Amino acid sequence: MTAERVQVRLLGVPSARVGTRDLPQPRGRKSWAVLATLAMADRPVGRRELARTLFADADDPLGALRWTLAELRRSLGVPDGLRGDPVSIDEDRMVIDARVIDRGGAEASHLAQDASELLEGADLADCPEFETWLVVARQRLRSRADGYLRDAAMHALATGDTSDAVRLAGLGVGSSPYDETLHELLIRSLARSGDRVAAQEQATRAEHMIRSGLGVAPSNTLRLAALDAGAPRGSRATAAVVESLIASGRAAVGAGAVDAGIETLRRAVALADGRSLRGRALFALGSALVHGVRGRDEEGAVVLHEGLVVAQAAGDQRTSVCALRELAFVDVQSGRAATVEARLQEALRLAEDDDELATGVLGVQGMHWCDRGDPMRSLEPLTESVERAERARQPRQAAWSRGLTARSLLLLGRYGEAITMSDCSIAGCRHERWQAFLPFPMAMRADAALSDGAELDDIENDLHVAFALGCQLGDPCWEGAAARGLALVSARRGDLTAARATVADGYRRCIRHPDSYVFIEAWVLAADVALAHEIGDEPAAQTSRTRLRTVASRTEQPWFLTEEAVSTAVPLRPRR
Secondary structure (H helix, E strand, C coil): CCCCCCCECCCCCCCCEECCCCCCCCCCCHHHHHHHHHHHHHCCCCCHHHHHEEEEEEEHHHHHHHHHHHHHHHHHHHCCCCCCEEECCCCCCCHHHHHHHHHHHCCHHHCCCCCCCCCCCCCCCCHHHHHHHHHHHHHHHHHHHHHHHHHHHHHHCCCCCHHHHHHHHHHHHHHHHCCCCHHHHHHHHHHHHHHHHHHHHHHHHHHHHHHHHHCCCCCHHHHHHHHCCCCCCCCCCCHHHHHHHHHHHHHHCCCCCHHHHHHHHHHHHHHCCCCHHHHHHHHHHHHHHHHCCCCCCCHHHHHHHHHHHHHHHHHHHHHHHHHHHHHHHHHHCCHHHHHHHHHHHHHHHCCCCHHHHHHHHHHHHHHHHHHHHHHHHHHHHHHHHHHHHHHHCCCHHHHHHHHHHHHHHHHHHHHHHHHHHHHHHHHHHHCCCCCCCCCHHHHHHHHHHHCCCHHHHHHHHHHHHHHHHHHHHHHHHHHHHHHHHHHHHHHHHHCCCHHHHHHHHHHHHHHCCCCCHHHHHHHHHHHHHHHHHHHHCCHHHHHHHHHHHHHHHCCHHHHHCCCHHHHHHCCCCCCC
């Protein structure tokens, strides 16, 4: 008979049980800290590293670690676990809540509904390295738990279970009271439940909470969410009429008539009869909201969730792939890594050998891995995305994936290749007259050229074009990226005061909407840290560094937690 597994709780006050029987607490105030370090590690942890981090003050650090591991084995009843070097966890015998939420899986969403702070009440001030790690780990787990709650609430909305959507979104707001997107989801859930009064009241509470807690005014999306009555339904029309409305709406959005296009797509949704057609109309509307209107990613994601549920029920694999890709894209931009990879893997499985479908999914996958601090890993899916886009004759997708490839090459220090790839992306955008993406590869090229020692006048001219275009588009991310580049040009010329003012302006621009791209936010903050340090303003540098670490922890961008992100990613002087 298989022994019952030990259920270990590290979220909240640590404890363990088998079935209904509570297990004794291990002796030693660092026992749970050792287990948490092992449970959350994304790589094997050796004994010397554990001893150095947690027992450096002991007369015999390795001996103290051996005693602690033995005590954990005794109290948890896992005689074969927590052995070896690196130390291994016996996952056949132990289920650790923090590890489940961190890794994802069937139980993660359920555990997220009752997730408290990692190692609640832990005080290991004599272990500063561990304390720093604990702050980051807590933020990462909170972000992951919120991601599962948000996803579950959106699925409840998509299936019409508004009461559960309200409950789940409320749990998210309770754990992260200053997250505007979670407030928006709760307000939208209340509105769709039919309780408009409660939705308006929640919008008022959310605005007050964000303004008093963060000192910034929330966007108008909270008030708009209180008016959400759900995807419309009206009298039915023929499939040909609905298909025509979908095509017209998409064309209008693509031509810049966004409001008119979205209203047309709403009509298509209202008139669609049959699951497959309604799924396609919902996808078109959700995608338009995500890509066409600043500040409407959350509404777009809710519509995309509904489109995904409808398409899956209809067996429409093409729409399912597209909806999964767009939902993953929204989560990547917002730094919600918890649900991204599962969506992308499912989308790739459904896409199979269809180049037209797979190329976009692979592009988002490459974007995801680069954001998560692994640009080398991102190159394979991005390269395949470009190849498939060319086979499928999708020049915009090829230009997009090349722009992301240029960023990966830049972060790897391959500046010449990054310039060449940026040029290819820029040429593709111009050939397609695709202004909406053009500022991104231009900003990546400028950064690579700065590192490569190119002429400042040429770089500055290109950045002014990118900045002006970003302003014309009203795109806060592109404005912020271009302003960052202009600040670095000023710094290279020796005008550090102007540089700091420009990067501060870029930061304000890139965070003015709740759905801005979090990589750009961190990218700009890293430049602000470097510039403040260069000018000798250490208090300001520390303030920006703290803000950068908070953003990087919350949005799971581990590279920006390292000194390398500031010391090597900000080209204040040529690399050669």
